[in-house]
Amino acid sequence: MAQIIESIPNISEGRNTEVIEACIDEIRNTNGCTLLDYSSDESHNRTVITYIGDAKSVEEASVKLVKKAAELIDLTKHEGEHPRMGAVDVMPFLPIKDCTTEDCVELSKVVGSRIADEAGVPVFLYESSATRPERQNLVKIRKGQFEGMAEKVQEEIWEPDFGGRRIHPTAGVMAVGARPPLVAFNLNLDTEDVEVAKKIANIIREKDGGFKCVKSMGFEIVEEDTGKKYAQVSCNMTNYEQTPLYRVVETVKFEAARYGVHVTKTEIIGLCPMKALIDCAQYYMQTNDFDFRTQVLENHIL
Amino acid sequence: MAQIIESIPNISEGRNTEVIEACIDEIRNTNGCTLLDYSSDESHNRTVITYIGDAKSVEEASVKLVKKAAELIDLTKHEGEHPRMGAVDVMPFLPIKDCTTEDCVELSKVVGSRIADEAGVPVFLYESSATRPERQNLVKIRKGQFEGMAEKVQEEIWEPDFGGRRIHPTAGVMAVGARPPLVAFNLNLDTEDVEVAKKIANIIREKDGGFKCVKSMGFEIVEEDTGKKYAQVSCNMTNYEQTPLYRVVETVKFEAARYGVHVTKTEIIGLCPMKALIDCAQYYMQTNDFDFRTQVLENHIL
Numbered sequence: 001m002a003q004i005i006e007s008i009p010n011i012s013e014g015r016n017t018e019v020i021e022a023c024i025d026e027i028r029n030t031n032g033c034t035l036l037d038y039s040s041d042e043s044h045n046r047t048v049i050t051y052i053g054d055a056k057s058v059e060e061a062s063v064k065l066v067k068k069a070a071e072l073i074d075l076t077k078h079e080g081e082h083p084r085m086g087a088v089d090v091m092p093f094l095p096i097k098d099c100t101t102e103d104c105v106e107l108s109k110v111v112g113s114r115i116a117d118e119a120g121v122p123v124f125l126y127e128s129s130a131t132r133p134e135r136q137n138l139v140k141i142r143k144g145q146f147e148g149m150a151e152k153v154q155e156e157i158w159e160p161d162f163g164g165r166r167i168h169p170t171a172g173v174m175a176v177g178a179r180p181p182l183v184a185f186n187l188n189l190d191t192e193d194v195e196v197a198k199k200i201a202n203i204i205r206e207k208d209g210g211f212k213c214v215k216s217m218g219f220e221i222v223e224e225d226t227g228k229k230y231a232q233v234s235c236n237m238t239n240y241e242q243t244p245l246y247r248v249v250e251t252v253k254f255e256a257a258r259y260g261v262h263v264t265k266t267e268i269i270g271l272c273p274m275k276a277l278i279d280c281a282q283y284y285m286q287t288n289d290f291d292f293r294t295q296v297l298e299n300h301i302l
Numbered sequence: 303m304a305q306i307i308e309s310i311p312n313i314s315e316g317r318n319t320e321v322i323e324a325c326i327d328e329i330r331n332t333n334g335c336t337l338l339d340y341s342s343d344e345s346h347n348r349t350v351i352t353y354i355g356d357a358k359s360v361e362e363a364s365v366k367l368v369k370k371a372a373e374l375i376d377l378t379k380h381e382g383e384h385p386r387m388g389a390v391d392v393m394p395f396l397p398i399k400d401c402t403t404e405d406c407v408e409l410s411k412v413v414g415s416r417i418a419d420e421a422g423v424p425v426f427l428y429e430s431s432a433t434r435p436e437r438q439n440l441v442k443i444r445k446g447q448f449e450g451m452a453e454k455v456q457e458e459i460w461e462p463d464f465g466g467r468r469i470h471p472t473a474g475v476m477a478v479g480a481r482p483p484l485v486a487f488n489l490n491l492d493t494e495d496v497e498v499a500k501k502i503a504n505i506i507r508e509k510d511g512g513f514k515c516v517k518s519m520g521f522e523i524v525e526e527d528t529g530k531k532y533a534q535v536s537c538n539m540t541n542y543e544q545t546p547l548y549r550v551v552e553t554v555k556f557e558a559a560r561y562g563v564h565v566t567k568t569e570i571i572g573l574c575p576m577k578a579l580i581d582c583a584q585y586y587m588q589t590n591d592f593d594f595r596t597q598v599l600e601n602h603i604l
Binding site: 004006034036037052096097181245246249263264265266267268270271272273274277278280281282284285286287288289290295296297298300301 | 306308336338339354398483547548551565566567568569570572573574575576579580582583584586587588589590591592597598599600602603
């Protein structure tokens, strides 16, 4: 496989297996696309789907998925804990191999335009594809949710990028865009004092002057089986090439040291691109001349 | 691609491009096999070829390669700095994905038997495929080289595993066997004193009581362009799951500290399986619960 683009759409159905499977069949039945994973959350009433392929097959699968979801999912009857604005709520495209974020921006525009035309669902371009700064952030686009969207799109600054100002009556609107792969990364501390985790999260996150492309919060974790408590610095690394994981590890360590606190272990949640980890190995091992592209065996196989 | 086995045979021709290309064409023309790399050394008069595929296609390619090399390469006329005993000198099989060293041992026996039958070249099974302890080590099998082999195979303990005691008149004999992927790994020190590198190499290598599956030597390196001198600990990590790279890094660091010496950088030479590096990232980042098989994105694509 030469070029690899990953898409991780969220659909607003996490309970009705028939509907979920019918949507996922659209991915399974697209040549050149590989379904990697899907996982439903009943309380969120939402399913995350992960698939990969080259630009052309991801385009096909993505448009077909939205058409099927718009046909089967009725937002006027949807309830769940997670905020949502569309039958397919959000559809990111991530560059994995032999393509750039810019290629994924291009793809998002092609797919967004086709979704508006073929499924009748208006589309906001978000993240790296955003056409206005306030549209980079999905949370801002989604504010008001499905129920408030018919009104919101009438506002000057909230005209969708494709499909005009009339929302789909049952499938709402959706966000499509390019973004780098994200790594969900937690660091556990040998203290029960959640304030330490909160202070450190505050130091490392971009929002409060920390590292670019790091989102972070401090949590108190209670282990279900043992009842053991500890504080955790929970991070979303939204661009591991901009801010590599090791930089967060080392910073959390030296900030925790002020309180006599240590990192007991770290956790990576879900999938992680190999480069995010190999970059860290190179740092710690001082393997500075290593050429990821040509020297990692698997890069010759992918 | 489900199962991936890698083969890295060395053929005894590093000068005649026509012969080299004809041999490599046998790999190129085998369905299911991918040629990753080949590189010739004129002074060694030897070419290293790297290809991958599933067991069946690697078997096909490997047998075809030996037949072609036996046809075109005449050891009675071969000269070069590197010791050799056959037209194809050595043919290792390495488990890369969804297969074990044991699967590669099986493959080596199938291929070895076919080579004896179809190319008329007697085969020694070596490394993990060895049928006697003294045959694990290629150097011991090859001792006496092509010129001494007709006599050597008459000795009680040196009957080839396949093909009997009559060597091929121009293609000699060869070694076939399974081994884990090897990582060539150097650590540069901020001293010109090669004795420090030699002492450390002595401590870490298996032969002298150090880590299992580590071969190591101390060298003095003179940079060609700058004339800068430094000592280097040069390692062959013959099984990075047995002894991971980080263990060598940390040991070299603390042993060098005795002399006030530091590691300035490390080098990985050639290809390296991603797991050798990701294992190190996990160590340094304390990502202890990370599941390489399911959590590395690329493992779902390979």
